[in-house]
Amino acid sequence: MVESMKYPFRQGMRLEVVDKSHISRMRLAVVDTVIGGRVRLLYEDGENDEDFWCHMWSPLIHAVGWAKRVGHPIKKSDDRRSDLGIHPTFRKIYCDAVPYLFKKVRAVYSKGGWFAKGMKLEAIDPLNLGNICVATVQKVLLDGYLMISVESVESSDGSECFCYHASSPYIFPAEFCQTHHIELMPPKGYTPETFVWEEYLAATGSKTAPAQLFNKDCPNHGFKPGMKLEAVDLMEPRLICVATVKRVVNRLLRIHFDGWDEDYDQWVDCESPDIYPVGWCELIGYQLQPPVEPEEPRVEKPKEPVKKKHQYGKRRRRSAATKAKQKETLAKRKAAAAVASTTAAVSGPKCPAEVAGPEENMETYETGNKEVTAADRSVEVSELEENMETSESLENTEMGEPTESKMTDELAETKLMVRTCEPSKMLEPGEIIEVKVKEEMFDSSEEADFTNLIPLENIKREDDD
Numbered sequence: 001m002v003e004s005m006k007y008p009f010r011q012g013m014r015l016e017v018v019d020k021s022h023i024s025r026m027r028l029a030v031v032d033t034v035i036g037g038r039v040r041l042l043y044e045d046g047e048n049d050e051d052f053w054c055h056m057w058s059p060l061i062h063a064v065g066w067a068k069r070v071g072h073p074i075k076k077s078d079d080r081r082s083d084l085g086i087h088p089t090f091r092k093i094y095c096d097a098v099p100y101l102f103k104k105v106r107a108v109y110s111k112g113g114w115f116a117k118g119m120k121l122e123a124i125d126p127l128n129l130g131n132i133c134v135a136t137v138q139k140v141l142l143d144g145y146l147m148i149s150v151e152s153v154e155s156s157d158g159s160e161c162f163c164y165h166a167s168s169p170y171i172f173p174a175e176f177c178q179t180h181h182i183e184l185m186p187p188k189g190y191t192p193e194t195f196v197w198e199e200y201l202a203a204t205g206s207k208t209a210p211a212q213l214f215n216k217d218c219p220n221h222g223f224k225p226g227m228k229l230e231a232v233d234l235m236e237p238r239l240i241c242v243a244t245v246k247r248v249v250n251r252l253l254r255i256h257f258d259g260w261d262e263d264y265d266q267w268v269d270c271e272s273p274d275i276y277p278v279g280w281c282e283l284i285g286y287q288l289q290p291p292v293e294p295e296e297p298r299v300e301k302p303k304e305p306v307k308k309k310h311q312y313g314k315r316r317r318r319s320a321a322t323k324a325k326q327k328e329t330l331a332k333r334k335a336a337a338a339v340a341s342t343t344a345a346v347s348g349p350k351c352p353a354e355v356a357g358p359e360e361n362m363e364t365y366e367t368g369n370k371e372v373t374a375a376d377r378s379v380e381v382s383e384l385e386e387n388m389e390t391s392e393s394l395e396n397t398e399m400g401e402p403t404e405s406k407m408t409d410e411l412a413e414t415k416l417m418v419r420t421c422e423p424s425k426m427l428e429p430g431e432i433i434e435v436k437v438k439e440e441m442f443d444s445s446e447e448a449d450f451t452n453l454i455p456l457e458n459i460k461r462e463d464d465d
Contacts, residue, residue, distance in 0.1 A: 007034055007036075007037045007039075007056050008056075008101050009031050009034050009039055009056050009097065009101065010031065010034070011031055011032060011033070011034070012030060012031060012095075013030070013031040013095060013096065013097040014028060014029070014030055014031075014044075014064055014095070014096045014097065015028075015029060015031070015041070015061055015062065015063060015064060015096070015097045016028060016029070016061065016062045016063065016064055016065075016066055016067055016074065017029045017041055017043075017052055017054070017060060017061045017062075018052075018060045018061075018163075019075060020052055022075070022159055023126055023127070023159075023160070023161075023162050024073060024147070024159050024160065024161040024162065024163075025067075025072075025073040025074055025075050026062070026066075026067045026072060026073070026074040026075065027043050027044070027045065027074070027075045028043070028044045028045070028064070028074075028075075029041035029042060029043050029044060029052065030042050030044060031097070032051065034056075035284060035285070035286055036280070036284035036285075036286060037055055037056050037057070037273070038053060038054070038055055038056075038286070039053070039054060039055070039056050039061075040052075040053055040238075041053075041054070041061075045075070051238075052237070053237040053238040054237055055232075055273035055274060056101070056102075056273075057102075057103040057273045058103075058273060058274075059103070059105070059165065059168070061102065062102060063096065063097055063098065063099040063101070063102060064096040064097070066099075069142065069143075070141045070142040070143050070145050071139075071141045071142055072141060072145065072147075072163060105143070105144065105165050105167060106144075106165075106167035106215070107144075108144040108165075108166045108167060112212075113210055113212075113213070114140070114213070115137050115140055115146055115166065115209055115213060116137065116140065117137055117138065117139060117140060118136065118137065118206055118207075119136070119137045119206070119207060119208060119209040120134065120135070120136055120174060120200075120201065120204075120206050120207065120208045120209065121135050121136075121137070121148075121171055121172065121173060121174060121208065121209045121214075122134060122135060122171070122172040122173070122174060122176050122177060122184065123135040123148055123150065123164065123170060123171045123172065124170040124171075124267050125150050125152070125153075125185070126150075126162040127150075127153075127160075129234055129235065129266035129267055129268075130254075130262075130263065130264070130265045130266055130267065131152075131185045132172070132176075132177055132182060132183075132184055132185065132267065133150045133151060133152045133184070133185040133186075134150075134151040134152070134184065134185070134186055134187050134195075134200075135148050135149060135150050135151060135171070136148065136149050136151060136206075137209065138161050139161070141163070144165050144166040144167065145163055145164070145165055145166075146163070146164050146165070146166060146171075147161045147162070147163055148161065148162055148163075148164050148171065149161045149162075150162075150185075151186075151187035151188070152185050152186070152187060152188060166213060166214075166215075167215045168215070169215060169251055169252065169269040169271075170267070170269070171214065172214060173208065173209065173210075173211040173213075173214050174197050174208040174209075174211075175197055178197075180249045180250075182249065186200075187200070217251070218250045218251045219251060219270065219271065221251065221270035221271070223245050223248050223253055223270055224245065224248060225245055225246060225247055225248060226244065226245065227244070227245045228242070228243070228244055228245075228278055229243055229244075229245065229255075229275055229276065229277060229278060230242065230243065230275070230276040230277070230278060230279075230280050230281055230288060231243035231255050231257070231266075231268070231274065231275045231276070232274035232275070233257065233264075233266075233289075234266055234268075234274060235264075235266075237274075239289050240276070240281055240286060240287075240288055240289065241257045241258070241260075241288070241289040241291075242257070242258045242259075242288065242289070242290060242291050243255045243256060243257050243258060243275075244256045244258055246265060251269055251270045251271070252267055252268075252269065252270070253267070253268050253269070253270055253275075254266070254267055255267075255268055255275070257291075258291035258292075259291035259292030259293060260292055
């Protein structure tokens with residue numbers, strides 16, 4: 001723990017790092033941030049903030065000039081970033097990281113045989129760290145480095161090759177997976193059930209790398225299945241997640257990220273700088289990714305009928321008397337509606353309010369699209385005059401001859417405005433119709449006219465409705 005907190009890298013140092021978009025070559029990068037020995041690098045020729053996270057002891061970073069010295073491909077950095085002089089990290093570039101800052105690899109000796117191009121072996125797929133695949137040595141570099149390709153992935157330009165050191169714990173001799181009961185990813189055209197090393201070597205005319213060339217050291221690390229730790233997701237190296245040791249094979253650990261599917265499991269070495277004890281992120285101040293909770297399957301419940309809510313509490317039960325009264329009220333309403341519909345069938349839209357006198361007997365009035373004559377209205381004027389003479393004689397007999405002012409005052413109390421409506425059928429002369437009347441105050445200055453009145457017994461007032 002104490003050693004992991006000592007780091008000599010500083011912001012602005014230049015170094016070489018693997019190209020994450022083309023793993024068979026290196027690129028120049030600059031140190032941007034250092035947190036607990038973990039380094040954030042910015043590619044010199046990258047766009048915007050194209051970065052790469054790794055540990056300062058990772059085998060993926062080297063001093064400037066390493067690729068040229070061992071024969072590893074490197075991307076030319078002629079096209080540098082446009083913001084090289086503006087970005088605060090690139091403004092602080094002051095030196096190249098010296099070689100002694102990087103982790104030293106184990107010394108190897110090639111006497112008695114060495115790796116050669118075309119040899120077959122087993123290796124962890126660098127693009128899928130949960131798989132161990134059949135691999136081939138494509139090129140032998142200096143200082144014990146090898147360019148290895150995975151047989152399960154075809155690549156004509158060698159872009160899928162990856163650099164491993166001969167002492168790397170991530171390469172194994174043939175039949176390693178068979179010995180330790182690990183599923184091996186065979187070459188294309190084979191299945192794990194049908195693949196056999198002897199038949200494959202005979203079909204391809206190749207040979208396996210000698211077993212003594214591989215690193216077989218196994219320290220007493222103490223890891224056991226079920227132990228909890230904090231591990232870097234090497235496919236997204238900026239993330240550190242809660243993890244569990246799922247399996248232990250010599251010095252090899254299979255790490256399972258809690259809450260994630262088994263397809264995301266990764267093989268790491270027991271001495272990898274990318275695994276940490278529980279509480280490391282809290283101590284350093286690095287963000288820890290919590291476990292992902294599995295989603296519970298949704299069970300669709302049958303829809304229940306929605307009950308209507310009563311606005312004023314519980315609904316009271318109606319008594320027999322209440323029910324009978326409501327039925328009686330309903331019957332009366334229906335009878336009234338029937339009478340109203342019958343009246344509406346006879347009456348039509350409103351028409352002139354005055355009733356024509358006898359001299360206008362044949363005068364016509366336009367009401368809507370129909371014509372109604374004065375002869376078809378209310379009652380005959382002659383009957384009205386007879387009734388008025390009878391009432392006047394009775395009044396003169398009992399109370400004496402009324403004066404003109406007295407008659408005017410009595411008529412000032414009420415004036416009946418007779419309104420007739422257009423009938424839905426033509427009325428016969430002399431037929432009595434039902435009309436509505438409206439009370440209005442009579443102007444005493446006007447002279448009373450009794451010629452256009454209708455007998456009172458034939459008039460239905462609004463107050464009687």
